[in-house]
Amino acid sequence: MRSVVLLSGGIDSATVLAHALSRGYEVTTLSFDYGQRHSRELESAGRIAEHFGVKHVVVTVDLRAIGGSALTSQIAVPERRSPEEIGSEIPVTYVPARNMIMLSIAAGLAEVVDADRIFYGANAIDYSGYPDCRPEFVRAMERAINLGTKRGVEGREIRVEAPLITLTKAEIIRLGHELGVPFELTWSCYRGGEKACGRCDSCILRLKGFMEAGFEDPLTYETLPDWYAEYLEGRK
Amino acid sequence: MRSVVLLSGGIDSATVLAHALSRGYEVTTLSFDYGQRHSRELESAGRIAEHFGVKHVVVTVDLRAIGGSALTSQIAVPERRSPEEIGSEIPVTYVPARNMIMLSIAAGLAEVVDADRIFYGANAIDYSGYPDCRPEFVRAMERAINLGTKRGVEGREIRVEAPLITLTKAEIIRLGHELGVPFELTWSCYRGGEKACGRCDSCILRLKGFMEAGFEDPLTYETLPDWYAEYLEGRK
Helix, strand or coil: CEEEEECCCCHHHHHHHHHHHHCCCEEEEEEEECCCCCCHHHHHHHHHHHHHCCEEEEEEECHHHCCCCCCCCCCCCCCCCCHHHCCCCCCCCCCCCHHHHHHHHHHHHHHHHCCCEEECCCCCCCCCCCHHHCHHHHHHHHHHHHHHCHHHHCCCCCEEECCCCCCCHHHHHHHHHHCCCCHHHCCCCCCCCCCECCCCHHHHHHHHHHHHHCCCCCCCECCCCHHHHHHHHHHC | CEEEEECCCCHHHHHHHHHHHHCCCEEEEEEEECCCCCCHHHHHHHHHHHHHCCEEEEEEECHHHCCCCCCCCCCCCCCCCCHHHCCCCCCCCCCCCHHHHHHHHHHHHHHHHCCCEEECCCCCCCCCCCHHHCHHHHHHHHHHHHHHCHHHHCCCCCEEECCCCCCCHHHHHHHHHHCCCCHHHCCCCCCCCCCECCCCHHHHHHHHHHHHHCCCCCCCECCCCHHHHHHHHHHC
């Protein structure tokens, strides 16, 4: 049983990798150098793959050529104080069609390594603003993959599994904890400093998730939001 | 009315570009540097875009990292003497999921330039061996694009049009001729020499198309198949 796991370097995809391994899949992980403003995430992906002893393929896709996102161009990453400030509108950090592009390349890799599963850490709960994290999108891509690839035409279906799609961040963190995910190797911050910023949407959702899961995030942060600092204080 | 036109540098996509312009669309053309063994095709795409005075975006996607095709790795490109030798099996020149990847990136660009059409030169007749040239695949990708992009979520649908999908190569050449396609700027050969080889599947299908359309191909070839040389002789 072979699979391709999309590995961004964040908590969700690291948990999906641990999940695929726990189900006995032989895994090839796939990451992208898509002209992110920093390569910290990609380094994390490499370390996580190494930790689990699985193959790691990095594909360069220069999405800067099409522009349009705070993650690949010079639009400012918004700063937040609390999870409530993160609206349900599509955020400026949405990279147009990114997950579609990544799933397409994963489909190509699945053909090459003869895999019948693509594992994808999409999450519809905390990322409701991203259209390409919704279950109906995952099903539509699965259909396109099976109509557009050699395996599909030969009747050897490729399934796209998004095991975290209906879980909250706290539930994902609990699952990752059970599966032995090395959270200290993961990276979520939209900025690429030495330390995570503690102010972008991604840091805020991560810290809220750890708090709700009842764990302490092993990463170090430049600033901690008050509510998280109080939670840590309360744990002592 | 804005559109994105996938432009490979071949006859089909050049004809699709001329078609989109004839329908009054403002066009952004999109080509890929996907680690092709030669860049001749990409140069042709640039010249065709220049000829028509339209924007040309080139996105780098290094598909060599996933391997698996004669167009991106060291598998030999097959040589043919006649169109009959080109079977209906999936050819070794099939790049896994290439058209899916290209359509996904086109969807991202369509979001950025606010286009409601993606024009795609897929052809199901002469490329029956490529699963991602079939109409049902195009429809499935259109559905995925509308579920996975901001425009789609906002109800401003992106349509994928493949106007050549049921035309023969000869019909495409006749249409391109009517629309003023500069065939001398196009490139079809799987090899990237000074002259087209005249022996690969793509050269054979191109020459057969010109012959059946009743035109002479303006490109120069290293070798001409006997049947095409005879056809030219007969035209004198």
